[in-house]
Amino acid sequence: MTRIYQKGLVEALRLAPVVPVMVIENVADAVPLARALVKGGLPVLEITLRTPKAMDCIRAIIAEVDDAIVGSGTVLTPEQLRDSEKLGCKFAVSPGATGRLLGAGEDYDIALLPGGVTASECMALLEWGYTIQKFFPAEPAGGAAYLSSLASPLPQIRFCPTGGINLEKAPAYLKLSNVITIGGSWMAPKTLVDAKDWAGVERLAAEAAALRQITSAKSP
Numbered sequence: 001m002t003r004i005y006q007k008g009l010v011e012a013l014r015l016a017p018v019v020p021v022m023v024i025e026n027v028a029d030a031v032p033l034a035r036a037l038v039k040g041g042l043p044v045l046e047i048t049l050r051t052p053k054a055m056d057c058i059r060a061i062i063a064e065v066d067d068a069i070v071g072s073g074t075v076l077t078p079e080q081l082r083d084s085e086k087l088g089c090k091f092a093v094s095p096g097a098t099g100r101l102l103g104a105g106e107d108y109d110i111a112l113l114p115g116g117v118t119a120s121e122c123m124a125l126l127e128w129g130y131t132i133q134k135f136f137p138a139e140p141a142g143g144a145a146y147l148s149s150l151a152s153p154l155p156q157i158r159f160c161p162t163g164g165i166n167l168e169k170a171p172a173y174l175k176l177s178n179v180i181t182i183g184g185s186w187m188a189p190k191t192l193v194d195a196k197d198w199a200g201v202e203r204l205a206a207e208a209a210a211l212r213q214i215t216s217a218k219s220p
Helices: 009-013 027-039 054-064 078-087 099-105 119-128 143-151 170-174 190-194 198-209 212-217
Strands: 018-022 044-048 069-073 091-093 111-113 132-135 158-161 182-184
Touching: 009 111, 009 132, 018 069, 018 198, 027 044, 027 054, 027 198, 044 054, 054 069, 054 078, 069 078, 078 091, 078 099, 099 111, 099 119, 111 132, 143 158, 143 170, 158 182, 170 182, 170 212, 190 198
Parallel strands: 018 044, 018 182, 044 069, 069 091, 091 111, 132 158
Antiparallel strands: none
């Protein structure tokens, strides 16, 4: 059973077949980028804490993009988890998991999506109560074939695979019974962001949102 510290996470991740994973360098890009993605049909956004301005970007998007469901990414420490909750993030994503981070997950209301790859890592997270997990880095770790092999022995776990996935590779993941959504960055490439081509981002987001037909065809 999903513990209270993943409350609302399933409902959020089911809103779109793809969660854009963004590394935003310029705060001025944050709001128009988020608006383009949401308008294209991808309302659930992960802003990674990999840049000095990431927290400012999150703050701006939450304040100005009403339909966005914002989460923080690359959360590595309890302090980042705490700060993400204070900012108003609906969820926080970690590429892996540590005892300190999982312990902090019990202290805050924000939904935590920790990462696991091996069967042992996934089982350890399951013991903590994490039935929704990130699978990262998806492609280097074995891709859809590897993830499919975890479905039978670990049917309790649903995954959000991220890392190396693009529009062409996405369907193979979304067809899996143990995948709830996927994470990707291809709909917001640096070339379009640097060019302020928000219409281009919206078009790519719409293409990604059209993958919903795959998830809709799966049994609940």
